[in-house]
Amino acid sequence: CDLKSPAVGILGTGDFSRSLAHRLLACGLRVIVGSRSPDRNADRFPAGVEVSTQRDAAAQAHVLFVALFPDHYSSLAALKGELAGKVLVDVSNGTTLNRSRPSNAEELAALFPESSVVKGFNVLSAWALLNGPRDGSRQVLICSDDFQAKNRVALLARSMGFVPVDMGCLSSARDIENAPLYLFPSWGSPFLCAVCLFFSFYIYNFFRGVLLPYMVNETLPLVSLVMLALVYLPGLLAAGLQLLRGTKYQHFPCGSTVGYVCASSWPPQLLLCSMHALYSLCLLCASSARYKLLNAAFKQVRLGQESSWMEQDVWRMELYLSFGIVALGVLSFASDVVSSGLGYAALSISTLHTLTFGWNRAFDPGQYEFYLPPTFVLAVLLPCIVLLGRLALALPCLSLRLARIRRGWETRLHQVHFRLPDEDMSTV
Numbered sequence: 001c002d003l004k005s006p007a008v009g010i011l012g013t014g015d016f017s018r019s020l021a022h023r024l025l026a027c028g029l030r031v032i033v034g035s036r037s038p039d040r041n042a043d044r045f046p047a048g049v050e051v052s053t054q055r056d057a058a059a060q061a062h063v064l065f066v067a068l069f070p071d072h073y074s075s076l077a078a079l080k081g082e083l084a085g086k087v088l089v090d091v092s093n094g095t096t097l098n099r100s101r102p103s104n105a106e107e108l109a110a111l112f113p114e115s116s117v118v119k120g121f122n123v124l125s126a127w128a129l130l131n132g133p134r135d136g137s138r139q140v141l142i143c144s145d146d147f148q149a150k151n152r153v154a155l156l157a158r159s160m161g162f163v164p165v166d167m168g169c170l171s172s173a174r175d176i177e178n179a180p181l182y183l184f185p186s187w188g189s190p191f192l193c194a195v196c197l198f199f200s201f202y203i204y205n206f207f208r209g210v211l212l213p214y215m216v217n218e219t220l221p222l223v224s225l226v227m228l229a230l231v232y233l234p235g236l237l238a239a240g241l242q243l244l245r246g247t248k249y250q251h252f253p254c255g256s257t258v259g260y261v262c263a264s265s266w267p268p269q270l271l272l273c274s275m276h277a278l279y280s281l282c283l284l285c286a287s288s289a290r291y292k293l294l295n296a297a298f299k300q301v302r303l304g305q306e307s308s309w310m311e312q313d314v315w316r317m318e319l320y321l322s323f324g325i326v327a328l329g330v331l332s333f334a335s336d337v338v339s340s341g342l343g344y345a346a347l348s349i350s351t352l353h354t355l356t357f358g359w360n361r362a363f364d365p366g367q368y369e370f371y372l373p374p375t376f377v378l379a380v381l382l383p384c385i386v387l388l389g390r391l392a393l394a395l396p397c398l399s400l401r402l403a404r405i406r407r408g409w410e411t412r413l414h415q416v417h418f419r420l421p422d423e424d425m426s427t428v
């Protein structure tokens with residue numbers, strides 16, 4: 001590193017400080033670490049990192065990372081003079097969800113009113129910092145009331161290979177500090193939806209007395225298929241309502257909540273589908289599969305049948321397996337299910353998979369136990385309604401587009417028709 005370049009300071013010599021110093025040094029920056037006991041801690045840092053007193057680090061660096069626990073911030077009060085006009089980066093995390101108390105960063109700002117406090121880097125673990133931006137998330141959430149200080153820290157994050165995300169003013173620090181405490185920040189509602197659907201279908205299947213090994217395996221894809229269909233249903237209903245009202249500027253009830261749940265429902269869908277694929281594979285190893293095969297073979301022998309090959313069954317099985325695999329493949333690419341056409345493709349192919357799997361059962365009255373239709377009829381009905389609705393909405397758009405293309409061609413032909421005599425004249 002260049003000794004003449006401005007140093008980046010770190011206060012504290014713990015795990016976070018060591019990883020950060022390592023990363024800053026690797027990026028070619030000059031690093032000075034401030035410790036209460038520099039002599040004791042100097043050998044814990046790589047060569048090239050200057051370990052000095054807190055006062056020395058505060059005096060030399062212009063941007064200082066405060067790698068201490070918030071309880072110890074007050075121990076820096078004696079450095080107020082040196083830290084005035086400097087940028088202090090608060091990297092601390094909360095231990096419990098904070099909904100009402102001031103954030104650690106705001107408390108640091110209150111302690112050092114003459115410094116510019118920037119919240120950031122807390123979403124990275126010491127491990128992620130040490131390994132660089134290869135593993136885990138590369139995003140660094142940043143906020144501050146000082147725009148220039150925030151830009152400076154954002155630039156620093158970028159030069160370390162991370163992606164800074166501007167979260168606005170220092171009042172957002174509480175959200176940033178809470179972020180690592182959520183396991184999956186936006187997955188709560190979709191998962192709740194998936195769990196509710198799962199248990200409804202599970203109980204439903206239970207009452208229908210379907211064989212135990214098939215209960216979970218039928219429930220998993222049904223939940224996924226119904227969820228995928230539900231993703232599009234609100235949009236289609238809203239579009240239908242707009243067509244009926246003749247305006248798109250009227251409010252659609254609960255639109256934003258439904259939109260939020262739908263937009264982030266892809267992970268549970270993919271999880272359920274993958275579990276279904278795995279479960280189907282494992283069923284072949286289950287004891288019940290062996291008994292079934294044996295029983296079928298025994299029946300065949302008793303009937304004196306030489307071959308039990310049924311062309312229609314074989315084709316159906318090949319088809320539903322292929323549809324299932326393709327549907328899973330397409331769904332795995334359709335992370336943005338709401339806006340991408342891939343979601344519709346996955347829905348269509350999964351519906352075909354379900355239909356080819358159980359069309360016999362749909363039309364066999366013997367299957368309608370307890371006067372209830374088989375679950376898969378319900379699971380096919382909803383996707384079919386959604387797909388037909390989409391088609392119905394797409395047709396007017398398609399005819400409009402075709403009319404536009406036809407008009408374009410007519411205009412072009414018209415121009416050619418009028419240009420021809422001139423061109424003929426020029427050739428003459």
Ligand SMILES: NC(=O)C1=CN([C@@H]2O[C@H](COP(=O)(O)OP(=O)(O)OC[C@H]3O[C@@H](n4cnc5c(N)ncnc54)[C@H](OP(=O)(O)O)[C@@H]3O)[C@@H](O)[C@H]2O)C=CC1
Nearest residue numbers: 012013014015016035036067068069072075092093125126
């Ligand atoms: N570890 C991690 O993965 C992450 C940590 N963070 C945050 O980084 C900050 C530091 O964490 P971490 O490095 O793990 O903590 P450590 O406990 O490893 O280090 C904290 C440092 O604070 C100083 N210190 C200890 N006790 C006192 C005291 N009584 N008064 C003043 N200073 C004291 C010490 O430095 P010295 O003796 O040299 O002065 C010590 O090295 C925390 O706010 C944490 O929330 C954020 C994201 C991830």
Ligand SMILES: [Fe+3]
Nearest residue numbers: 221276324353
């Ligand atoms: Fe299936």
